[in-house]
Structures are given as structure tokens and as C-alpha cells.
Amino acid sequence: MSISAAREKFRKFLAQKGLRVTNQRLAIFDAAFAQQEHFTAEQLLDRARVLDASVSRATVYRTLPIMTKSALLREVDIGSGEKFYHANREGGSTQVAQVVCLDCDRIFEVSAPFMEWYGNSVSSKLGLRPVTQRLQVSARCDTLRLTGTCPRRTS
Amino acid sequence: MSISAAREKFRKFLAQKGLRVTNQRLAIFDAAFAQQEHFTAEQLLDRARVLDASVSRATVYRTLPIMTKSALLREVDIGSGEKFYHANREGGSTQVAQVVCLDCDRIFEVSAPFMEWYGNSVSSKLGLRPVTQRLQVSARCDTLRLTGTCPRRTS
């Protein structure tokens, strides 16, 4: 999904819900989709302010749930105090797992198609119907441990 | 593992780390192991205070990481603002997944032995070595939806 197609989908979602298309919301959307990696609310605020200086923290926090509900953004909680977000470019409801590197703090996403099956299998035993599933692996960098440098390290 | 065996393990762990065996720590331990279900720090504080009124919130928060490191307690973060804890009665490092019911807010634990294999498989592709893995399914109660009552609902 191209960014302009995604932006269109966002406008449509807002209209459909009776929500207004404001400059701030568009700036926040654009900032989110300009970012390839995962980002926090605070990082999103910084980037959105480059596009529209009037964007406030409150509006970022109020817009994030909207974008999440519209499925344009995925919320990723790795249990670290703050939540991360990630542009959902595929549009589909692809099942993904996260691998969090404890050395470089990066979050990698890998598709985990079997996860849905597993959610079903485990829930049905309890008489439950699965809604969402999360699979997260925290890991350490082998190369870093052996050579002292992480091949993926940027900062 | 019986509660007295677990308490002994806790005393041993404290001694081995050069930490002191205080009434407060024991009260917090006992409160944790008297509880079958998952609990929050605040709930643990309430229950520990029944055993020893002098227990403070700060000590609970300082003791939780100790019990977690000693593997007597498992930390369960379902991404809901506050963390949950669960007495680890098996003692082993069994791989477990959580099923969180969105209707009754209960957390069910199910063993997921394949999770370790999966963590390995996914991490190695990235040149990483898995440390921990979490698998969580959020689900809705089928019976509740059909009959209006959750068979497991207590409150």
C-alpha cells in the first residue's frame, strides 16, 4: 500500500466515523507513515511537529487510538513502559511476531502465520474465541557477543 | 512444590545473594503463594498487610524483582498498564502462554512447549539468540455471548 493510498484510507475512515479531517491529524498520519521502524508517541510528536508545528502531545495521544482502530497503525507493547507503534503498510490482518533485540533495542517483525491456528487451538479448550494474539521473542545479538559489534547497530 | 518447600527455596535464595530474611519479605512471599490466580502489586500489598501490617508499598515493589529473579514468581505483562504476577509452583522453566479473557479479565495459563523451538527458529534467521518468549491470546467468552453468563465468572 502506497502512502497516498494509506492517507486516502485514513481520510475515508475519518469521514465514515464522522470525525473531522484536521491538519494535525494529517500531519500525525504522515509522520507515522514516513517512519519505517517502530516509534513511540514522543517520537511521533517530534516528527509530526516538523510537518505542523502546532501539533500537541495531547492530539498525538488522541489520534493514535484512531489510527490503531482504522488498522493503519499497529500497537506493539513489548512491556517496556512505553508503547510502540508501527505503520501497517500491508493493510491485511497479517499475523506478525516481534523479535526484540536486548542489545540494540530494535524490534524486528516476522510473519507468524501459524499463530492464528495456535490461538484457536488453545482458546477452544477453554471455551473461548480468540480475538488477538501476540508472540514476542526477546533475544541477544550473537555477533555482538563474539566480536563486540552489532552488525545492525546504528547509534 | 509445596508452599513450605517454596518458602525454603526463597530463604535459600536470599541467603545465597547476601540478602536479609525480613518479616516483610516473608509476608510478601506468603501472600504471593497463598494466591492461586494472577495478582497485581497492589493486590499483593493488601494481602501481605493482613499477614504483617507494617509492609509498605515500596517494599512490595522492591521485593517483586527479587522473587522474580529467584524464579519463584513469574511476571506477566499483558499490556494493561499494570503488571501481573503469578506464583511459579512448578519450579521448572516451563514455557507457558497466557489466554486473557476480555469478558471476565481472567488470565489462564497453558503450556506451550513448542514456543521455545519457535523462538529459536525465528531468532536464528536474524542472527540472534533467544532469551525469553511470550505468547498471549486475548479472547472472548463464547458461552457469555450465547447465554449471557460466563461460566467462570465469580464477581
Added chain:
DNA sequence: CTGCCTGCAAACTCTTTGCACGAAT
């Protein structure tokens, strides 16, 4: 025009921390 959106700042929740006193070893 009407009412949703906004920024600001204060409030909130959960957790952590500095300090002086108290208790375990």
C-alpha cells in the same frame, strides 16, 4: 453557525527513589 478538535496544563496511574530510622546478621 454549530459542535467537534485543539493546545495547555493539571491530573492520573503505576512504579521508583532519597532519606533517616530500624532491624537482621
Added chain:
DNA sequence: ATTCGTGCAAAGAGTTTGCAGGCAG
């Protein structure tokens, strides 16, 4: 006697919210 542990209260991080004014529809 030493230290480490403790309670208290304040601080801290991340997020939410009440309000008065502003802008989309």
C-alpha cells in the same frame, strides 16, 4: 556494631483529561 532493609513521601515516566478558544463541515 555494621549494614542492609524499611516506611514515608516525593519524584518520575507515560498517558489521560477538563477547559476555553478555534476551525472543519
